[in-house]
Amino acid sequence: MKLTWNAAEKFAYLGDVIDVREHGNGNINDTYLVTVNGDENDMFVLQRINTHVFNRPELIIRNLRTFIEHVDQRLEKESPMSTRRWDVPHIRKTRTGDDFYRDSQGGFWRAISFINHSQSYEAAQSEDHAREVGYALGRFQSLLSDLSIDKMHDTLEGFHITPQYLLKYDQTLLNRVRKGDSPEVRYCHRMVEERRKWLTVLEDARESGQLRARIIHGDPKINNIMICDQTGQAVSVIDLDTVKPGLVQYDIGDCLRSSCNPQGEDARDWEGVHFETDLAKAILEGYVSVAKDFLTDADYAYFFDAIRLLTFECGLRFFQDYLAGDVYFKVKHPEHNLERAVVQFKLTESIEAQEGKIRTLIEDLKSSVM
Numbered sequence: 001m002k003l004t005w006n007a008a009e010k011f012a013y014l015g016d017v018i019d020v021r022e023h024g025n026g027n028i029n030d031t032y033l034v035t036v037n038g039d040e041n042d043m044f045v046l047q048r049i050n051t052h053v054f055n056r057p058e059l060i061i062r063n064l065r066t067f068i069e070h071v072d073q074r075l076e077k078e079s080p081m082s083t084r085r086w087d088v089p090h091i092r093k094t095r096t097g098d099d100f101y102r103d104s105q106g107g108f109w110r111a112i113s114f115i116n117h118s119q120s121y122e123a124a125q126s127e128d129h130a131r132e133v134g135y136a137l138g139r140f141q142s143l144l145s146d147l148s149i150d151k152m153h154d155t156l157e158g159f160h161i162t163p164q165y166l167l168k169y170d171q172t173l174l175n176r177v178r179k180g181d182s183p184e185v186r187y188c189h190r191m192v193e194e195r196r197k198w199l200t201v202l203e204d205a206r207e208s209g210q211l212r213a214r215i216i217h218g219d220p221k222i223n224n225i226m227i228c229d230q231t232g233q234a235v236s237v238i239d240l241d242t243v244k245p246g247l248v249q250y251d252i253g254d255c256l257r258s259s260c261n262p263q264g265e266d267a268r269d270w271e272g273v274h275f276e277t278d279l280a281k282a283i284l285e286g287y288v289s290v291a292k293d294f295l296t297d298a299d300y301a302y303f304f305d306a307i308r309l310l311t312f313e314c315g316l317r318f319f320q321d322y323l324a325g326d327v328y329f330k331v332k333h334p335e336h337n338l339e340r341a342v343v344q345f346k347l348t349e350s351i352e353a354q355e356g357k358i359r360t361l362i363e364d365l366k367s368s369v370m
Helices: 002-012 060-077 129-142 162-174 183-193 201-207 248-259 277-289 297-301 305-322 336-353 355-369
Strands: 017-022 032-037 043-049 108-113 214-216 225-228 234-235 245-246
Touching: 002 017, 002 032, 002 108, 060 108, 060 129, 060 234, 108 245, 129 225, 129 234, 129 248, 129 277, 162 277, 162 305, 183 305, 183 336, 201 297, 201 305, 214 248, 245 248, 248 277, 248 305, 277 355, 297 305, 305 336, 305 355, 336 355
Parallel strands: none
Antiparallel strands: 017 032, 032 043, 043 108, 214 245, 225 234
């Protein structure tokens, strides 16, 4: 903890650090909420970037600078017409004016502003909450819809490219750390084998020109959406390490995957895991209310595939990491990644079972805004 406290002090240029506590439930980076004395509102979010995952963390900082400059300019232009609060996390500099800090052990630390008077949730609290989650994603993508992908670095190459995760899974099978044959392991293997030929669906659409790359969030899980304490409205999207070029479908799929499973990623009642279509409808309503101006017919056409694929992909990633010995995701116990994989695969099956219903609600929504 001393290393963390020392890092916090590097960014505490308005006073002395009086509290450092773990913050959020991220699976990759170490995140802390820091409180500084003096100004009662002087709190900031401190992160130690996992450099095994982000092997060029300086690119995250460069992307953040570009992102913040662009969005601030967009918000400034529309401010006379804006009636809703929207906050952008900003880089907090060190006492010496740097955008990041490296500790004595090579750890890479950065700090961003804390979004005051708001909080995030691990699960949708209501359909109104879900609608705000969708609005937040649409708002986020809309603000970036005119930012050229050439201006942003790829901070995590291969992220959400499902065929590459399948290749990594196959390579892991050749020399896996865990060789058990439990019912859960057999179930996960079967889920992968039965869906192999379909996993290129989004990349094929991009290759053929039906879908094009835009700037996306990359990880718009429900707990990265900040909701105002007073109004209940979405006011920000946080965790910006994976803001980079990609398909908007990656964002749509990951957002609904995380938001429409009422039991959450760590559900223990696997047979009760299901995809809640009422929440999906609310999220998509909120999303399209903002994103309709930049979405194409092809974008809508691949929404269902995105929801199904990104859910399956998450299960595949958890399962591959379990077989490899838990080298990527943080785990709380030895079977954690396996259990997470089962939840995502059960959710995938629920999505597949409701394909007709989900496609209909997407088509109805598209018709209502065209």
